[in-house]
Amino acid sequence: MNPGPFLLLALLALAAGVVGGPRFPRAWLGVSLTASLAGLAAALGVLLGAPDWEWRGVWRLGGEAIHLRLDGVSALFLVLLSLVSGLGALYAREYWPDAENPSSAPRGRAWWSVLTLSMGLVLLAANGLHFLIAWELFAVSAFFLITLDARGRATRAAGWLYLAASHAGTLVLFAFFGLLAARTGSWDLGPMRDQPALASLLWLALVGFGVKAGVFPLHIWLPSAHANAPSHVSALMSGVAIKMGIYGLVRFSGWLPAPRGAAWALMGFGAASAVLGIVFALAQSDLKRLLAYCSVENVGLIAAGLGGALLAGAGNEAAGGNLLLAGALLHVWNHGAFKALLFFGAGAVLHATGTREVNRLGGLWRAMPWTASLFALGSLAVAGLPPLNGFVSEWLIYLGLFDAAASRGEAAGPAGLTAILIATAGALALATFIKASALVFLGAGRTPATRHAHECGALMRGPMLFLGATCVFLGLGPLGVWPAIARAAASWGGALSPVGEPPVALAMLGRAQRVLAVAAVVVGGALWHRVHSGRHRRGVTWDCGYAAPTARMQYVSGSFAGIVSGWFTWILRPARTLRRPRGLFPAKAFHLERVPETVLERVLGPVAAVFVRASNAVRRLQHGRLSFYILYVAAGLVAVGMFVWVGSLR
Amino acid sequence: MNEGTLNLLVGLAMGLNLLALGSSRLPALIRTVAAQGVVLGVMPLLIEHETLDWRVAAVAMATIAGKGVVIPWLLRRAMRAANIEREIEPFVGYVPSLLLGAGGTIAAVGLARALPLLPEHSGSLLVPGAMASVLTGFLLLIGRVKAISQVCGYLILENGIYLFGLLLIHSTPLLVESGILLDVTVGVFVIGIIVDRIQRAFDSLDTRKLTTLRE
Numbered sequence: 065m066n067p068g069p070f071l072l073l074a075l076l077a078l079a080a081g082v083v084g085g086p087r088f089p090r091a092w093l094g095v096s097l098t099a100s101l102a103g104l105a106a107a108l109g110v111l112l113g114a115p116d117w118e119w120r121g122v123w124r125l126g127g128e129a130i131h132l133r134l135d136g137v138s139a140l141f142l143v144l145l146s147l148v149s150g151l152g153a154l155y156a157r158e159y160w161p162d163a164e165n166p167s168s169a170p171r172g173r174a175w176w177s178v179l180t181l182s183m184g185l186v187l188l189a190a191n192g193l194h195f196l197i198a199w200e201l202f203a204v205s206a207f208f209l210i211t212l213d214a215r216g217r218a219t220r221a222a223g224w225l226y227l228a229a230s231h232a233g234t235l236v237l238f239a240f241f242g243l244l245a246a247r248t249g250s251w252d253l254g255p256m257r258d259q260p261a262l263a264s265l266l267w268l269a270l271v272g273f274g275v276k277a278g279v280f281p282l283h284i285w286l287p288s289a290h291a292n293a294p295s296h297v298s299a300l301m302s303g304v305a306i307k308m309g310i311y312g313l314v315r316f317s318g319w320l321p322a323p324r325g326a327a328w329a330l331m332g333f334g335a336a337s338a339v340l341g342i343v344f345a346l347a348q349s350d351l352k353r354l355l356a357y358c359s360v361e362n363v364g365l366i367a368a369g370l371g372g373a374l375l376a377g378a379g380n381e382a383a384g385g386n387l388l389l390a391g392a393l394l395h396v397w398n399h400g401a402f403k404a405l406l407f408f409g410a411g412a413v414l415h416a417t418g419t420r421e422v423n424r425l426g427g428l429w430r431a432m433p434w435t436a437s438l439f440a441l442g443s444l445a446v447a448g449l450p451p452l453n454g455f456v457s458e459w460l461i462y463l464g465l466f467d468a469a470a471s472r473g474e475a476a477g478p479a480g481l482t483a484i485l486i487a488t489a490g491a492l493a494l495a496t497f498i499k500a501s502a503l504v505f506l507g508a509g510r511t512p513a514t515r516h517a518h519e520c521g522a523l524m525r526g527p528m529l530f531l532g533a534t535c536v537f538l539g540l541g542p543l544g545v546w547p548a549i550a551r552a553a554a555s556w557g558g559a560l561s562p563v564g565e566p567p568v569a570l571a572m573l574g575r576a577q578r579v580l581a582v583a584a585v586v587v588g589g590a591l592w593h594r595v596h597s598g599r600h601r602r603g604v605t606w607d608c609g610y611a612a613p614t615a616r617m618q619y620v621s622g623s624f625a626g627i628v629s630g631w632f633t634w635i636l637r638p639a640r641t642l643r644r645p646r647g648l649f650p651a652k653a654f655h656l657e658r659v660p661e662t663v664l665e666r667v668l669g670p671v672a673a674v675f676v677r678a679s680n681a682v683r684r685l686q687h688g689r690l691s692f693y694i695l696y697v698a699a700g701l702v703a704v705g706m707f708v709w710v711g712s713l714r
Numbered sequence: 715m716n717e718g719t720l721n722l723l724v725g726l727a728m729g730l731n732l733l734a735l736g737s738s739r740l741p742a743l744i745r746t747v748a749a750q751g752v753v754l755g756v757m758p759l760l761i762e763h764e765t766l767d768w769r770v771a772a773v774a775m776a777t778i779a780g781k782g783v784v785i786p787w788l789l790r791r792a793m794r795a796a797n798i799e800r801e802i803e804p805f806v807g808y809v810p811s812l813l814l815g816a817g818g819t820i821a822a823v824g825l826a827r828a829l830p831l832l833p834e835h836s837g838s839l840l841v842p843g844a845m846a847s848v849l850t851g852f853l854l855l856i857g858r859v860k861a862i863s864q865v866c867g868y869l870i871l872e873n874g875i876y877l878f879g880l881l882l883i884h885s886t887p888l889l890v891e892s893g894i895l896l897d898v899t900v901g902v903f904v905i906g907i908i909v910d911r912i913q914r915a916f917d918s919l920d921t922r923k924l925t926t927l928r929e
Contacts, residue, residue, distance in 0.1 A: 691856045691858075
C-alpha cells in the first residue's frame with residue numbers, strides 16, 4: 065500500500081481546514097477527521113510492512129528541492145499526531161464552541177490545522193532547511209493556540225515564555241542544521257553514522273530538541289503553557305507537540321554518530337527529569353499544571369530509555385538495548401494516549417466548574433461519573449500500574465536497565481541507579497495521581513464551584529472513551545503493537561540491530577496483564593455487589609468529634625503532598641506564609657503555600673535581573689541631549705582612531 | 715605657485731574656523747560659514763592647473779553657489795523666522811572653545827605629519843586643514859545649544875570632509891560630489907523648516923529642552 069496518496073489527501077484536507085476552518089465549523093471537523101484518518105492510514109501502512117515512502121519534488125523551496133520521507137520512526141509519531149489531532153478537533157467542538165468564543169473559536173480552528181500540518185511536515189521533511197521552516201511554523205502556530213484566549217494576564221505571560229524558550233531552542237537548531245549542512249555539503253538528511261566528524265553536533269541537537277521536549281532543566285516554558293492553554297490545545301501540546309522534541313532526539317541519535325557523553329547525558333538528564341518532574345507535579349495544586357509537570361517526568365523516562373539504548377548499542381549489548389529502545393518508543397504512544405486523556409478529563413472538569421484549582425473542587429464523581437472513571441483510568445495508566453499500557457513500556461525499560469546492570473559493563477552501575485530513580489518516579493507518580501483524582505472527584509465539594517457541575521456531552525466524552533480504550537488495548541495486547549514498534553526500531557538506524565522476534569518477556573507480560581485484568585474485574589464486581597446488596601448499614605464518616613464539620617475541613621493538596629514535598633524542599637523551595645491561631649478565640653489563621661517554578665524563578669530570574677539592571681544603567685546614556693550624542697560620536701571616532709594608530713605602531 | 719596659493723586658502727579656512735568658534739552673534743557665524751564655503755569652492759580650480767576640465771569647473775561653481783549663497787540664505791531666513799540673534803549661554807564658553815579649537819588645529823598639523831601620506835600631499839595643508847575643520851564642526855555641535863549654531867557646526871564639519879575629498883577629486887565621480895552637495899542643501903533646507911516649527915511650538919530653539927522624545 066503506497067502511503068503517498070493518503071498523505072496528499074491529508075495535506076489537502078488540512079490546507080482546506082486552514083482556509084475554510086474559520087468560516088465553516090462543520091466542514092472543518094469533517095476535513096480534520098479526514099486528514100487524521102488519511103494520516104493514520106499512511107502511517108499504519110508503513111508500520112505494518114509497506115516499504116519506506118520517499119518523494120523528491122521538482123519544486124524548490126529556499127533553493128532546495130522538496131524531499132519528503134516516511135519511514136518507521138516518522139510513521140510511529142505520525143500515528144500519534146493523527147490520532148490526537150483528530151480527537152482534539154472533535155473535543156474542541158463542544159469544549160470551545162463558537163457561541164461562547166465568537167472570535168477565538170474560528171481563529172483556533174485555523175491555527176489547529178496549521179499546527180497539525182506543520183507537525184506533519186516536521187515528521188516528513190528529509191531536508192534540513194525545510195525541517196527548520198516546518199519547525200518554526202509549528203512553534204508559531206502553537207503560540208497562537210496557547211494564547212487563544214488572551215484575556216488573562218497569565219495566559220499572555222505563558223505564551224510569551226513559550227515563544228521565547230521555543231526560539232532559544234530553535235536558535236540552537238539553526239546552528240545544528242547549519243553546521244550539519246556545512247560539514248556534509250548538503251541539506252539532505254539521512255543516516256550519517258559513518259562520518260565521525262559529525263559526532264559533536266549531536267550535543268546541539270540534544271539542547272535544541274531538549275527544550276521542545278521539556279527535559280529538566282529546559283522545561284521552564286512547559287508548565288505554564290500547558291496549564292493556561294485551552295484543554296484541547298494542552299492535550300495536543302502535551303501528547304504530541306513535546307513528542308516532536310523526542311522525535312528529533314530519536315531521529316538524530318540514530319542518524320548521527322553518538323558520542324558516549326551524549327548518551328550519558330541523555331540517560332542522566334532523563335532520569336533527573338523523571339524524578340524532579342513528578343516531584344514538582346506532586347506539589348502542584350493546579351490540576352493542569354500538575355499534568356504538565358507529569359509530562360516532564362514521562363519525557364524524562366523516554367529520554368532515559370533512549371540514552372540507555374545508545375549506551376547499550378555502543379557496548380554491543382543488543383538484547384538490553386533493543387528492550388530499552390522498544391520501551392522508549394512504545395512509551396511515546398502510551399504517554400500520548402493517557403496524557404491526552406487526562407488533559408481532556410481536566411478540560412471537562414474546568415468546563416463544568418470553571419476552576420483548575422484542586423483545592424476548590426471535590427466530590428465531582430457524583431455529577432460526572434464518566435469523566436471521573438476515565439480520569440481514574442488515565443491516572444492508573446500514567447502511574448504505570450498493571451494491567452494498563454503505562455506498565456508495558458516502563459516494564460520494557462526496566463528490563464533493559466536490569467539487563468545493562470547485570471552485564472558488568474561500564475554502564476552497569478549507572479543503569480542500576482537509573483532503574484532505582486525511575487522506580488522512585490513511578491511511586492511518586494502513583495501518589496500524585498491518587499492525590500489528583502481523590503481531591504477532584506472524591507470527598508465532598510469544597511466550594512460552590514462544584515455545585516453546578518455537570519457531565520460533559522458526547523463530543524467530549526467520545527474522544528476520552530476512545531483514548532481510554534486505547535490505553536486498555538495497549539495494556540492488554542502488547543504483542544499486537546509489537547510489529548509496529550519493531551518496524552520503527554528497525555528504521556531508527558542506530559548501532560542496534562533491527563528488533564526481530566518479540567521478546568519472551570512481552571508475551572508473558574501480555575498474558576499476565578490479561579489475567580490481572582480479569583481478576584480486577586471479578587474482584588471489582590464482587591465488591592460492588594457486596595456494597596449494593598443492602599446488607600451494610602450506611603453512616604456518616606467519622607468526623608473527629610467536630611460538632612459541625614464542613615466540607616472545607618478536608619485534606620487539601622498541600623496536606624496530601626506534605627511529607628513528600630518535605631523531602632524535596634531543597635529543589636521545590638516552597639514559599640510559605642503561616643499565621644497560627646492565637647488565643648482562646650482566634651480570629652484569623654491561615655497557611656498559604658506556593659511552589660514556584662524553581663529553575664525559572666530562582667535561577668533564570670535572578671540572572672535576567674542582572675541583565676536588566678545593567679541595561680537600565682546603560683539606558684541612562686540615552687538622555688535625549690543632542691550635544692552629548694555628538695560628543696559620543698566624536699569620542700567613538702577618536703577611540704577608533706587611537707585603536708588603529710596603536711595597532712599600526714606594533 | 716598653485717601649491718602656495720592653495721595652502722594660503724586652506725590657512726584662510728582654518729582662520730575662519732577660529733572665527734566661527736569665537737563669534738556669539740548668529741549673523742556673523744553664518745557669514746563666516748558662507749565665506750568658508752566660497753574659499754572651499756575656489757580650491758578645485760587651483761588644484762587642477764594643467765587643463766581646466768568642465769567637471770572640476772562644475773564642482774567649483776556648484777560648491778560656491780550652494781555653500782556660499784543658497785545655504786546661508788536658507789539659514790538667514792530660518793533665523794529671521796525664529797527671531798533670534800545670538801547664542802546666549804553655550805555649553806562650552808567662547809574663550810574655552812577658541813582655546814580648544816586652536817589646540818585642535820595645532821594637534822591636527824602635528825598629526826598630519828605623523829600620518830603616512832602620499833609624497834605629493836605631504837607639503838600641502840589640505841590634510842591638517844580637513845582635520846581641523848572636522849574638529850571645529852564637532853566643537854560647535856557639542857558646545858552650542860541653539861539649533862542654528864549647530865547647523866553651522868554641521869556645515870563646517872562637512873567642509874572638513876570636503877577638504878579630504880579634494881585629495882581624491884580625480885577619482886571621485888561627479889555624481890558622488892553633486893550627491894553630497896545636494897544632501898547638505900536639502901538637509902539645511904529641512905532643518906530650516908524644523909527650526910521654524912520648533913520656535914512656534916516651544917517658543918525657544920534651545921535643543922536642551924528637546925529631550926522628551928528620547929526613546
